[in-house]
Structures are given as structure tokens and as C-alpha cells.
Amino acid sequence: DTVLTQSPALAVSPGERVTISCRASESVSTLMHWYQQKPGQQPTLLIYLASNLESGVPARFSGSGSGTDFTLTIDPVEADDTATYYCQQSWNDPTFGGGTKLELK
Amino acid sequence: EVQLVESGGGLVQPGRSMKLSCAASGFTFSNYGMAWVRQAPTKGLEWVATISYDGSSTYYRDSVKGRFTISRDNAKSTLYLQMNSLRSEDTATYYCTRDRELFDYWGQGVMVTVSS
Numbered sequence: 041d042t043v044l045t046q047s048p049a050l051a052v053s054p055g056e057r058v059t060i061s062c063r064a065s066e067s068v069s070t071l072m073h074w075y076q077q078k079p080g081q082q083p084t085l086l087i088y089l090a091s092n093l094e095s096g097v098p099a100r101f102s103g104s105g106s107g108t109d110f111t112l113t114i115d116p117v118e119a120d121d122t123a124t125y126y127c128q129q130s131w132n133d134p135t136f137g138g139g140t141k142l143e144l145k
Numbered sequence: 146e147v148q149l150v151e152s153g154g155g156l157v158q159p160g161r162s163m164k165l166s167c168a169a170s171g172f173t174f175s176n177y178g179m180a181w182v183r184q185a186p187t188k189g190l191e192w193v194a195t196i197s198y199d200g201s202s203t204y205y206r207d208s209v210k211g212r213f214t215i216s217r218d219n220a221k222s223t224l225y226l227q228m229n230s231l232r233s234e235d236t237a238t239y240y241c242t243r244d245r246e247l248f249d250y251w252g253q254g255v256m257v258t259v260s261s
Contacts, residue, residue, distance in 0.1 A: 073247040075190075082240055082251040083190065094249070126190055130246035133206065134180075134192040 042066055044127050044137035051143045057115040060140045062127035064108045071130045074103055074112045077139075078123045086125075087112060119144055147171040149241045149252035156258045157231055167224040167241030167252055174222035175199070180244035181215060181226050183237035184254075191237075194226065195244050208234075231259045 043065040052058045062072065070090040075083040085094045087103035090110060100121075102113045114121055122144050127137040153165040165181070181193040194215040195204045203215050214227040224241055236259045242248040 071246070075248075077190075082254055083248070084251070085247060085249050088247045088249075128190070128247070133204065134195075134246075134248075136190040136192070139189045 042068060042129050042132055042135050044129060044135055046125075046127060046137035046140045048138065049141040049143065051145050052117050053145045054119055055116045057113065058117050058142065060112040060114075060125050060142070062105075062110045062112070062137050064110070064129060064131075066131075067107045068129040068131035070106050072103075072105065072110045073128045073130065074101075075126045075128065076121075076123045077126065083126065114142075117142075117144065147243070147250045149243070149250055151239065151241050151252045151255035154239065154255035154257045156260065158261050159232060159259055161231055162227070162229045163231060163257060164228070165226040165239055165241075165255060165257070167226075169222045169224065169241075169243075172243070172250075174217075175219040178244040179215075179217060179224045180242045180248065181224075182240045182242050182248060182251075183235075184240070185234075185237040188237075193239070196224070228257070231257075233259050235259050 045063045072090045074087040077083040091103045104111050124139040124141045126139045148170045150168045157163045178197050180195040196215045200217050212230045216225045238254040238256050240254045241252040243250040
């Protein structure tokens with residue numbers, strides 16, 4: 041299985057720029073996707089194929105990367121962005137990163 | 146509007162069976178692969194199983210192979226997950242998702258608790 045590694049938590053102030061990283065144990069090309077999960081809710085798709093913004097998602101969110109290193113950027117961060125963010129690869133059987141919990145100061 | 150509504154969860158004893166259902170609406174169900182993704186309490190997301198648009202192909206994570214069966218009824222726009230020989234480690238919220246190799250729509254989830 042392809043293992044995806046994310047930092048467990050980040051804390052930022054509203055209005056700042058935040059980058060959330062995801063590293064894959066092997067190359068997944070650009071077959072990487074990002075999800076947001078707010079407390080008590082189901083996940084929602086934010087970014088697909090590394091850098092494509094899902095319809096309806098604010099342009100404050102963006103994604104980049106290829107191969108083994110990927111980044112989700114939120115700029116500027118808003119209070120409503122408090123959530124856990126997951127990366128997911130579709131190069132082979134789907135796997136998710138452990139999630140990065142974003143807290144606002 | 147795409148809607149995925151799961152049902153059938155609850156408390157079940159280890160070794161017993163349970164069947165989950167997911168009623169889909171708002172899109173042409175028979176055109177899309179579907180999947181189940183689970184999340185143990187306070188844990189991350191874990192893909193469980195995928196079924197192709199016509200039901201001809203199914204895929205499972207190793208830990209559920211031989212115990213879980215994913216199926217679908219396109220006439221009823223419904224996805225199923227038959228879970229046999231349940232273990233405590235299967236305790237989780239189970240989400241029904243539309244699978245395009247990314248998961249673009251998710252249900253609200255149904256809780257399955259395996260405990261004696």
C-alpha cells in the first residue's frame with residue numbers, strides 16, 4: 041500500500057497563509073486529492089488531481105505537487121476553515137493520509 | 146442535488162453480521178462506481194471497498210476480504226455492504242461515496258459498533 045504522511049496539526053491566525061503537506065511513500069504522479077472534514081461532518085472534496093479546484097470550493101484553496109510531495113494551501117485562512125484535512129492517492133488501492141488538524145489561534 | 150443516505154448501522158456482537166444500505170439520488174447511479182469508506186472513532190479515513198458502475202468488478206482492502214461483500218442494485222439506485230464475521234476493529238462510521246478514483250460525494254455516514 042502507498043503510505044501518505046501528513047503533519048498531525050497546525051495552528052494559524054485568521055488572514056494568514058497556511059500550507060499542509062502530504063508525502064507519499066512512492067510516486068503517485070498527480071493522482072492526489074484533498075478533502076476537508078469539519079467536526080461531526082462527512083468529508084468534502086476540495087482539490088482533485090493535485091491542483092484542480094472542485095466546483096464550489098473557494099479560490100482561497102489551492103493544491104500543488106507531483107510524484108511524492110504535495111501541498112494544500114489556504115490563503116487567506118478564515119475561521120470557518122477549522123477542520124481536519126486529508127490527502128488521498130488513487131495511483132493504486134486508495135489510501136488516505138492520517139489527517140492534519142487545522143486550528144485557528 | 147446529489148444525495149447519499151446510509152442506513153442499517155447499530156450495535157452488533159463480534160462474529161455476527163450486518164448489512165448497510167445507501168440510497169442514492171440526484172445523479173445517474175448506474176453510470177458511476179461506488180465505494181465504502183470508514184472512520185474509526187477519533188481516527189482517520191480508510192477505504193473499505195469499491196464496486197464498478199455495473200457491478201461486474203469489486204475491490205476490497207485486505208483486512209475485509211472474504212468477510213465483506215459490496216454490491217449494488219442499479220434499478221433501485223442502492224449500494225450495499227454485507228459485513229460478516231465482524232470484529233471489534235470494524236467499529237467505525239461507514240460512509241457511502243461516489244467513486245471516480247476520487248470520492249466526490251459522501252453520505253452523512255452510519256455508525257457500526259462491534260461489541261459484546
